[in-house]
Amino acid sequence: MIATIGLSLGAALFLAVGFVVQQHAAAEEPASERLSFRLLVKLVQRPLWLGGVAAQAAGQVLGAAALGSGPLGLVEPVMATNLLFALPLASAWNRRRFGAREWLGAAALIAGLAVFIGVGDPHGGTTAHLPWPNWVLSGGVIVVLVAGVVAVGRRRPATQQATILAAGAGMLYGLQDALTQRTMAVLGHGFVAVVVSWPAFALVAVAIIGMLLAQSAFEAAPLSASLPAITAVEPITGIAFGIGVYREYLDLTGWALGVELVGLAVAILGVYLVAASPLVTGAAATPSSAGRRSAGRTGRPGRPGGAGGAGTGLQASPATARSPGPERAGEG
Secondary structure: OHHHHHHHHHHHHHHHHHHHHHHHHHOOOOHHHOOOHHHHHHHHOOHHHHHHHHHHHHHHHHHHHHHHHOOHHHHHHHHOOHHHHHHHHHHHHHOOOOOHHHHHHHHHHHHHHHHHHHHHOOEOOOOOOOOHHHHHHHHHHHHHHHHHHHHHHOOOOHHHHHHHHHHHHHHHHHHHHHHHHHHHHHHOOOHHHHHOOHHHHHHHHHHHHHHHHHHHHHHHOOHHHHHHHHHHHHHHHHHHHHHHOOOOEOOOOHHHHHHHHHHHHHHHHHHHHHHOOHHHHOOOOOHHHHHHHHHHHHHOOOOHHHOOOOOOOOOOOOOOOOOOOOOOOOOO
16 A cells, blocks of 8 residues: 555556646646637647646656556545645745745645545455446546536636536546556466457547546636546545456544545645645736736737636746736636
8 A cells, every 4th residue: 555655646646737737838828718629739849838748747657556456445545746846836935935835735635535535445346347337427527527517617717618518528537547557467477468358449548538527627717726536536536446447445434434524625625725825826916927917918928819718827937938828807
């Protein structure tokens, strides 16, 4: 279990870096590209975004190794601590110290996950020879939910749309983790077995669509509007899939269930406090940086008509950052 937790924490670190960097790049793309594969085509041409993808890929490799050695119910909650790594990253970027809100959120997230894992004791399960109805029913439910989420999100304002689309991305990321675990099991029979197996192809398709939803959410609004939803929904989906499909064990009897629910509630509260922190969103700017943003609203070249994506969420130095388009009022 120690090795699994270590790999999961390493995955969380790289995922945090990947999410933050990708949001910087996606925020500079026009709103017209949202939910279009043209968005991914444009982002692929951005070295900054590719660096974020590389960090995320490293996190997913470590996550795959964790899933290969432990159950979804253990790996998913620990990987949710990626927000704890995003917090000091934002703090260093903005040269600001942690405040009481950030420390409280970090403590709540760690305590909540510790309670959930300690009491629930997730373990066991099997990924071998699972009947088709299990996959069709569970995967179908997730696909239908994601389709519904996208349909609702299209009709909402940008900030709300970011949260809704991020929730859909979180569902697909949870399914992606489950498919990764199944693919890792097939890998034990050789690389050829992976190439000819359907989970590998399903994994690629789910990963691409999940990436599109996540980048669209990053483009629509600052990080605070999207990352909490991804971080919260992904482990919930993974845990539910692990219990329902892989038959993983999680103590759901009597008092244990109540304590686990409290632990999850505290962890979710911690996720919110950390993700909505000004250090993560970039709202806690120095007077000089605030002046630069104010000047950018009137003097910086931006997207046609002043429309477009969100602020980057972290303040880069003017010497290195590409000038984003005008920020939307009220977002973040």
